[in-house]
Amino acid sequence: MYKTFFALIVTFLISTAIFSQENTVIKDDIDSIKKNEIKLNMTNLIGFKWFDVGYERILNEESSIGIGTLVSIGSDSDDNDGLDEYRTFSLTPYYRHFFSRKYAQGFFVEGFAMLHSGENDLDYYDSGNGNYTYKGDKYTDLAIGVSAGAKFVTRRGFIAEIYLGIGRDMLDQSDMEVVGRGGFALGFRF
Structure with a gap:
């Protein structure tokens, strides 16, 4: 016993x-677990001549916060024919929620606020010489929006993510009513 x-x-x-x-x-x-990330949006760099870099801090296995900064590095006024073509700068804080069993990766949705500035093209007819002349009108606006995407992280910390979102301007300072957010970003988790 x-x-x-x-x-x-x-x-x-x-x-x-x-x-x-x-x-x-x-x-x-x-x-x-590494909780910091730095990323470069390759789509914006190659397709739109925007330098778009972001920093993200992982809060827990399901959520993170981050900030993205976009600066225009090209000024081809003739090539402006897409969404947000006149944006020259933006600062975009965001919150992401992940829906995956993996730690802060996989499918996500995000809410963002975008403070952006740029130049609206205003054209007017100059009666003195009979030509159209373009004059820019600078603006600053604030947009609120949502995005969805997916993030993939290797064991060594290499990141590839793809996302797409849309937001609405709240201040009506620009000619646009909506702004786009998205692309294919590459980065590193450290």
Whole structure:
């Protein structure tokens, strides 16, 4: 009887020690997860001549916050024929929520606010020489919107993400009523 009781207590202590070490390892793994990311939006760089860089901080396994900065590096006024063609600068804070079993990656939705500025092209007829003349009108506006996308992260921290979103201007300072957000970004988690 005493041997059986002693064996049960020893078994209980050993299993408790094993499970507590396992939990410590899991906690250490979560603490060692890299929580910072820096990304460059390749679509905007190649297609629109915008330098679009972002920083993201992982809050937990399901959510993150970040900020993106876009600066125009090209000024071809003849090539302006797409969505947001006149934007020259934007600052975009965002919140993302992930729907995946993997830590802060996979399918996500995001809410964002975009403070953006640029130049509206106003054309008018100059009766003095009979030519159309273009004059820019500068603006600053604030848009609120949503995006959806997917993020993929390798074991060594390389990031590839694709996302697409749309927002509405709230201040009506620009000729646009909507702004776009999206692209294919590459980066690194550290």
